[in-house]
Amino acid sequence: MSVSAPKNERAFDPNASIVLVGCRGAGKRTLGFLGALHLRRRLVTEDHYFEKVTGLTRGQFISRNGKESFARQNADVFKRMLDSNRTGCIIECGMSSLAPEAQDALRAYSRTHPVVYIHREKEQISLLLDAADVEQLLKADEKHRECSNLEYYNLYDASGHGSSPASGSSTPGDAKQAGPSKLLSAREDFTRFLDLITGRGATRAWLESPFSVNAIPPEFRAYSYALRVRLSCLLDHPDLDWDDFEARGDCIELVVDTWPSDLHKIIARQVALIRRKLGVPIIYHVEENPRGERRRPPEEKNTMDAELLDLGLRLGVDYVSLDLQRDETLVNGVLRHKGRSKIIGNFWHMGIGALPWLDERQIENYRSARALGCDVIRIARFCAGDSDAEILEEFGRKIKHTFPDPKPPLVAYDFSVLGVRTPLQSRILSPVRHPDIENERDHLATVSTARGSFELLFRQFLLDPLQFYVLGSNVSYSLSPAMQTAAFDFAGMPHTFQAVTCSTLDDLNQICISDAFGGALLAAPFKVAIMPHLKVKSHHATAIGAVNVLLPLRGKTSTILDHANSRNKAGRAHAFFGDNTDWSAILTCLRRAISPRNYVQPSRTTGLVIGAGGMARAAIYALIQLGCRHVFIYNRTYENVVHVAEHFNSWAESQGITAGTQANGPHSEICRVLPSLLEPWPPGYQLPTMVISCVPATGVDGNLPADFEMPLDWLRSPTGGVVVELAYEPLVTPLVAQMHAFRESVSPSWVIVDGLEVVGEMAIEAFELMTGRMAPKRLMKEVGRKTWELQQQQQASTGAFQTGFA
Numbered sequence: 001m002s003v004s005a006p007k008n009e010r011a012f013d014p015n016a017s018i019v020l021v022g023c024r025g026a027g028k029r030t031l032g033f034l035g036a037l038h039l040r041r042r043l044v045t046e047d048h049y050f051e052k053v054t055g056l057t058r059g060q061f062i063s064r065n066g067k068e069s070f071a072r073q074n075a076d077v078f079k080r081m082l083d084s085n086r087t088g089c090i091i092e093c094g095m096s097s098l099a100p101e102a103q104d105a106l107r108a109y110s111r112t113h114p115v116v117y118i119h120r121e122k123e124q125i126s127l128l129l130d131a132a133d134v135e136q137l138l139k140a141d142e143k144h145r146e147c148s149n150l151e152y153y154n155l156y157d158a159s160g161h162g163s164s165p166a167s168g169s170s171t172p173g174d175a176k177q178a179g180p181s182k183l184l185s186a187r188e189d190f191t192r193f194l195d196l197i198t199g200r201g202a203t204r205a206w207l208e209s210p211f212s213v214n215a216i217p218p219e220f221r222a223y224s225y226a227l228r229v230r231l232s233c234l235l236d237h238p239d240l241d242w243d244d245f246e247a248r249g250d251c252i253e254l255v256v257d258t259w260p261s262d263l264h265k266i267i268a269r270q271v272a273l274i275r276r277k278l279g280v281p282i283i284y285h286v287e288e289n290p291r292g293e294r295r296r297p298p299e300e301k302n303t304m305d306a307e308l309l310d311l312g313l314r315l316g317v318d319y320v321s322l323d324l325q326r327d328e329t330l331v332n333g334v335l336r337h338k339g340r341s342k343i344i345g346n347f348w349h350m351g352i353g354a355l356p357w358l359d360e361r362q363i364e365n366y367r368s369a370r371a372l373g374c375d376v377i378r379i380a381r382f383c384a385g386d387s388d389a390e391i392l393e394e395f396g397r398k399i400k401h402t403f404p405d406p407k408p409p410l411v412a413y414d415f416s417v418l419g420v421r422t423p424l425q426s427r428i429l430s431p432v433r434h435p436d437i438e439n440e441r442d443h444l445a446t447v448s449t450a451r452g453s454f455e456l457l458f459r460q461f462l463l464d465p466l467q468f469y470v471l472g473s474n475v476s477y478s479l480s481p482a483m484q485t486a487a488f489d490f491a492g493m494p495h496t497f498q499a500v501t502c503s504t505l506d507d508l509n510q511i512c513i514s515d516a517f518g519g520a521l522l523a524a525p526f527k528v529a530i531m532p533h534l535k536v537k538s539h540h541a542t543a544i545g546a547v548n549v550l551l552p553l554r555g556k557t558s559t560i561l562d563h564a565n566s567r568n569k570a571g572r573a574h575a576f577f578g579d580n581t582d583w584s585a586i587l588t589c590l591r592r593a594i595s596p597r598n599y600v601q602p603s604r605t606t607g608l609v610i611g612a613g614g615m616a617r618a619a620i621y622a623l624i625q626l627g628c629r630h631v632f633i634y635n636r637t638y639e640n641v642v643h644v645a646e647h648f649n650s651w652a653e654s655q656g657i658t659a660g661t662q663a664n665g666p667h668s669e670i671c672r673v674l675p676s677l678l679e680p681w682p683p684g685y686q687l688p689t690m691v692i693s694c695v696p697a698t699g700v701d702g703n704l705p706a707d708f709e710m711p712l713d714w715l716r717s718p719t720g721g722v723v724v725e726l727a728y729e730p731l732v733t734p735l736v737a738q739m740h741a742f743r744e745s746v747s748p749s750w751v752i753v754d755g756l757e758v759v760g761e762m763a764i765e766a767f768e769l770m771t772g773r774m775a776p777k778r779l780m781k782e783v784g785r786k787t788w789e790l791q792q793q794q795q796a797s798t799g800a801f802q803t804g805f806a
């Protein structure tokens with residue numbers, strides 16, 4: 001029988017407007033605002049639209065025309081709002097979506113557009129609304145859900161900072177303080193959700209920084225691991241610390257294996273938690289016959305699981321795992337609604353007589369899964385005795401030769417009652433467990449951990465131990481060796497990382513041409529000087545004109561994917577690749593620290609960068625990427641900074657990025673140089689709300705220390721702002737000391753991000769680029785701070801030391 005893929009009914013035009021529905025207090029307006037900024041779309045809100053069309057607020061309309069007339073008018077306006085904004089918008093629906101006519105309109109719209117239902121915890125809504133309203137609203141809330149086709153759980157984060165706090169302070173001790181806004185974490189996972197439902201995430205990451213972890217989906221990596229987490233286990237351990245799950249696998253496979261009441265909400269919440277805390281792709285699997293659960297009659301199983309699988313699709317998970325041996329209606333239902341989630345088509349061969357690998361029916365199964373449009377095909381086979389690696393390899397070869405490329409990647413392994421016994425059987429998406437969590441209900445993941453499997457790859461010479469470096473004229477006190485070594489150890493990689501002081505390109509070349517060279521972090525004087533010698537650069541590095549991460553390219557076919565998958569392998573480098581993690585580290589820190597009142601408004605927001613080196617370039621670029629269109633630069637030596645401004649102005653022009661319209665100043669350029677600290681802030685421009693200091697606080701190479709402080713008049717932004725200090729020797733630089741005092745005595749709405757926070761982010765992203773693995777973020781940051789404290793103690797007697805990050 002020949003099979004074919006059913007039509008995907010949720011594959012909307014990527015530019016189709018996205019509608020947000022949900023009860024009052026769910027956070028639609030804020031999410032709409034964040035989403036519009038992220039996708040560069042227009043935000044349409046029901047209230048404003050009504051006013052725009054009728055010239056009256058709703059209240060005014062009711063008092064003038066009465067409730068009945070309002071209801072009619074409101075329904076009409078609602079339909080018009082949807083119809084006249086079909087593309088390029090985020091539409092925030094108010095309470096109109098509770099009216100039957102509006103619901104019909106939404107249901108019809110949801111055939112061609114994403115209509116996202118926003119969940120919010122009951123407790124949180126209660127805080128925002130009158131108790132009497134809450135129950136009624138929640139009842140009505142089901143109606144919103146019914147006319148949606150996707151859902152997002154707007155998680156309330158009691159910690160206020162997710163796994164990575166905005167420091168809000170410049171001293172290590174204070175760094176654990178809650179950040180200024182709980183919205184910050186919402187932004188991270190809501191934008192991730194939007195990337196998934198519009199399908200832009202991986203493509204964008206790939207185009208911008210092809211070696212970043214997010215650029216290569218786990219099924220296309222050289223090796224990848226799925227950390228299996230059972231829902232029952234999460235519910236049994238409500239106090240689990242999500243930070244402990246960091247970097248334990250390339251993705252999380254959430255196995256739905258229990259059916260408590262309120263299951264939908266529970267699942268939606270867990271998906272939201274994984275997204276927010278770990279940011280890794282999610283595989284969503286609904287187990288047909290979970291151990292320890294009651295046996296369900298077939299009809300109940302099919303209806304219940306079809307609903308559960310649809311929930312996974314509605315939540316926009318990255319992968320939905322679908323057992324292809326199940327009921328045809330259930331299978332087709334999932335395929336029809338897959339949207340942009342990828343489907344992993346499974347065949348489980350259970351029991352003693354499980355279908356042998358070389359049986360022709362295995363090939364036929366693969367063929368039908370491929371015809372159904374599965375993105376990945378997973379075959380797992382019960383094996384009572386030892387599994388024979390050669391037979392499995394032979395099966396892989398058969399698939400390879402039988403089907404033309406491109407074909408869905410194959411995941412194939414044997415398992416026994418003890419789990420998947422040989423962790424290297426499947427190169428991709430091998431099931432692994434958390435080292436500290438008992439998983440007795442899980443057949444598949446009781447043996448291997450990602451770390452153990454990775455160690456084995458090195459022991460079996462499939463991967464090679466390499467040497468990594470931080471290189472520059474002033475790197476002896478760099479924190480990178482400690483942070484990177486801790487991360488290698490965590491991941492089970494026997495690589496080394498050293499700081500080597502050098503200042504000529506010849507010295508650098510000597511180190512990089514070694515067969516065992518793994519990659520390097522570059523400091524001054526290499527960040528700009530190396531540019532002409534790089535064969536490939538990320539899109540960002542080219543724009544910035546500076547790199548701080550250098551990678552050897554060793555792929556055999558010279559495709560980027562092949563180069564990326566040759567990381568962790570020794571050999572002759574054909575060429576080198578450069579990327580920049582300074583700018584993205586600054587961007588991450590700014591995003592976390594900026595308060596909602598200071599969100600970037602391109603036409604108004606101004607930023608100030610101090611310095612003219614590679615770091616200053618990265619800071620300017622981060623501001624532009626955040627949407628800031630008025631960047632001022634100050635440097636002690638005027639001449640050095642002029643060409644930096646010119647560089648960005650001509651780059652911006654080439655990209656069609658303009659300085660916005662509201663500036664009264666004569667300049668249309670994005671970047672302007674400020675000649676002196678003694679002059680008033682340029683007239684016609686808002687005072688800066690983002691300040692980034694990129695000058696070493698201690699003298700480098702015989703130069704005097706920068707000792708930069710902000711002119712007080714430039715600090716008068718009524719909404720405060722963020723100061724990012726990149727120096728951390730000492731941590732309390734003159735600027736930081738000044739800002740602390742300013743906060744105490746004048747304006748508490750300034751947030752200070754210290755240099756250790758930024759260098760930690762830089763190191764995390766560099767680790768991911770150099771190894772292709774997720775970084776253990778918390779660990780790296782902790783090690784960075786501890787190493788810094790230790791250095792301080794050791795250096796206390798010998799005097800100050802230098803870091804030159806320019």
Ligand SMILES: O=C1C[C@@](O)(C(=O)O)C[C@@H](O)[C@@H]1O
Nearest residue numbers: 478479480521522523548805
């Ligand atoms: O600024 C820094 C810090 C650094 O110099 C270090 O010592 O770790 C490494 C650089 O690549 C990075 O840009």
